[in-house]
Amino acid sequence: MPSVETHRPLTIGELSERSGVSASALHFYERNGLIEAERTAGNQRRYRRDTLRRVAFIKTSQRVGLPLKDIREALDSLPDGRTPTKRDWSKLSLRWRKELDERIAALQHLRNDLDGCIGCGCLSLKSCTLQNPSDELGASGAGAQRWTLPE
Amino acid sequence: MPSVETHRPLTIGELSERSGVSASALHFYERNGLIEAERTAGNQRRYRRDTLRRVAFIKTSQRVGLPLKDIREALDSLPDGRTPTKRDWSKLSLRWRKELDERIAALQHLRNDLDGCIGCGCLSLKSCTLQNPSDELGASGAGAQRWTLPE
DNA sequence: CTAGAACCTCAACTATTGTTGAGGTCAATC
DNA sequence: GATTGACCTCAACAATAGTTGAGGTTCTAG
Numbered sequence: 001m002p003s004v005e006t007h008r009p010l011t012i013g014e015l016s017e018r019s020g021v022s023a024s025a026l027h028f029y030e031r032n033g034l035i036e037a038e039r040t041a042g043n044q045r046r047y048r049r050d051t052l053r054r055v056a057f058i059k060t061s062q063r064v065g066l067p068l069k070d071i072r073e074a075l076d077s078l079p080d081g082r083t084p085t086k087r088d089w090s091k092l093s094l095r096w097r098k099e100l101d102e103r104i105a106a107l108q109h110l111r112n113d114l115d116g117c118i119g120c121g122c123l124s125l126k127s128c129t130l131q132n133p134s135d136e137l138g139a140s141g142a143g144a145q146r147w148t149l150p151e
Numbered sequence: 152m153p154s155v156e157t158h159r160p161l162t163i164g165e166l167s168e169r170s171g172v173s174a175s176a177l178h179f180y181e182r183n184g185l186i187e188a189e190r191t192a193g194n195q196r197r198y199r200r201d202t203l204r205r206v207a208f209i210k211t212s213q214r215v216g217l218p219l220k221d222i223r224e225a226l227d228s229l230p231d232g233r234t235p236t237k238r239d240w241s242k243l244s245l246r247w248r249k250e251l252d253e254r255i256a257a258l259q260h261l262r263n264d265l266d267g268c269i270g271c272g273c274l275s276l277k278s279c280t281l282q283n284p285s286d287e288l289g290a291s292g293a294g295a296q297r298w299t300l301p302e
Numbered sequence: 303c304t305a306g307a308a309c310c311t312c313a314a315c316t317a318t319t320g321t322t323g324a325g326g327t328c329a330a331t332c
Numbered sequence: 333g334a335t336t337g338a339c340c341t342c343a344a345c346a347a348t349a350g351t352t353g354a355g356g357t358t359c360t361a362g
Contacts, residue, residue, distance in 0.1 A: 013338065023339085024321055032319095042328045044339055063261065065216060067318075093265060100262045104255060110214065111251045114244060164308065174309085175351055183349095193358045195309055218348070 009038065009046035019055040026055070034058055034072050050083045057092065064100055160189065160197035170206040177206070185209055185223050201234045208243065215251055 016023045029035045030045075035054055037045035054075065061071045074092055078084045167174045180186045181196075186205055188196035205226065212222045225243055229235045 011338080022321080025319080027341095028320055040328085042339085043341095044328070060261075062319095064258070069318090093268060097262065097265055100258060100265070104258045104262065107215065107251060107255045107258070110211075111248065111255065114248055114251070117244060162308080173351080176349080178311095179350055191358085193309085194311095195358065213349095220348090 007049075009048055010051065012037075012045045012047070015047045015051060015055065018052060019059070021055055021059065029055070029058065029068075032068060032072065034068065034075060048083065053084075053089065054078075057089075057096075061096060064096070064103060066099065158200075160199055161202065163188075163196045163198070166198050166202060166206065169203060170210070172206055172210065180206070180209065180219075183219060183223065185219060185226060199234065204235075204240065205229075208240075208247075212247060215247070215254060217250065 010018070012023050012026055015021075016026060019026075021029075026035065030037065035047070035051055035058075037047045037051070040046055057075065058068075058071055061074070062068075074095060077092065078088055161169070163174050163177055166172075167177060170177075172180075177186065181188065186198070186202055186209075188198045188202070191197055208226065209219075209222055212225070213219075225246060228243065229239055
C-alpha cells in the first residue's frame with residue numbers, strides 16, 4: 001500500500017527541481033493557464049503529482065518548437081478536475097506525434113529542395129534562380145512567391 | 152549584352168516586393184548587420200541585386216528555426232565588398248544543410264523515443280516513467296534529468 | 303514645377319517566454 | 333518563539349523579431 005508520502009502534493013520547489021523548470025516559469029505557466037495548483041491555508045501552491053507529467057508535456061512540446069498557446073490548447077483537451085488517465089495522455093501523445101511527423105516532413109522537403117541547389121549555390125529552393133540567368137542579371141516580375149513555401 | 156535595367160540596384164520597395172519581406176524588416180536586418188545598402192544622394196537605400204539572394208538565405212534559414220544571430224554569423228563568411236560567387240553561396244548552403252540534417256535527426260530521435268511511450272501515454276521519453284510504478288505513485292529522487300534530453 | 307508615391311529617421315509598441323528584484327509572509331527547525 | 337529558507341505578489345526588465353506611427357524628405361510622372 002502506498003505511504004502517505006507518495007500522495008503528498010508537491011511544493012513549487014519540488015516540482016521545479018523534479019521537472020527542471022524554474023519556479024518563475026511555473027508561475028508563468030500558471031498565469032497562462034497551462035498548469036494549476038491548490039493553495040495551502042498560507043497561500044502557498046501545492047501541485048497534484050500529475051502536474052509533473054503536465055510539465056513534461058509542456059517541455060517536450062516546446063522542444064518541437066510549439067508555442068505555449070498551442071500547448072495550452074492541447075492540454076485543454078485533458079479532463080478537467082481529475083487526474084488524467086494513461087489513455088488521456090496517450091491521445092495527447094498521438095496528436096503531438098503527428099505534429100512531429102509534419103515538422104520532420106517539412107524539414108526533409110526543405111532539405112531535398114536544397115540538395116538540388118547546393119551545386120549551383122542557389123537558395124531559391126522552389127525553382128533555382130541561378131539556373132535562370134535572367135534572375136542573376138535581374139529579371140523583373142514575380143520574385144517573391146518563389147521563396148515562400150506554402151505554410 | 153545586359154541592358155542597363157538589369158544592373159540597376161533595387162529600391163527598398165522592389166527588394167521588399169521581390170523577397171516578400173517587409174520594408175520594416177529590411178530596415179531591421181540592416182540595423183542588425185544582416186544586409187547593407189548604398190545610399191543615393193538623397194539618402195535613400197539602393198540594394199545590390201545579390202541582396203535578393205542574401206534575403207532569401209535569411210528567410211530560408213529562419214524557416215529552419217535559426218536565430219538571426221546565427222544567420223548573421225553565416226553571412227559574415229561571405230566576401231565583404233564583392234558580389235558572392237556561386238561557390239561562396241554553395242559553401243553556405245552546405246553549412247546550412249548540415250544544420251538541417253541535425254535538426255531532422257534530433258526530431259526523429261525524439262519521435263522514436265515517443266513511439267515507445269504512446270502505448271502507455273507516457274511522456275518522459277528517455278525512460279518511460281509510467282512503466283515505473285514508483286513514479287506514478289511518486290518516487291522521490293532524481294526526476295528532473297530524465298526529461299532533459301542532451302542539447 | 304508640382305502632386306503624390308515612395309522613402310527617410312526615430313521612438314514607441316507588439317508578442318513570446320520568461321527572469322530579477324523588492325518587499326513581505328509562511329513553515330519547519332533549533 | 334525566533335530564525336531561516338522557501339514561498340508569495342507585483343512590477344520591471346531582457347532578448348528576439350519585428351510593426352506602427354509621426355513628422356519630414358526625395359523621386360518621378362504629368
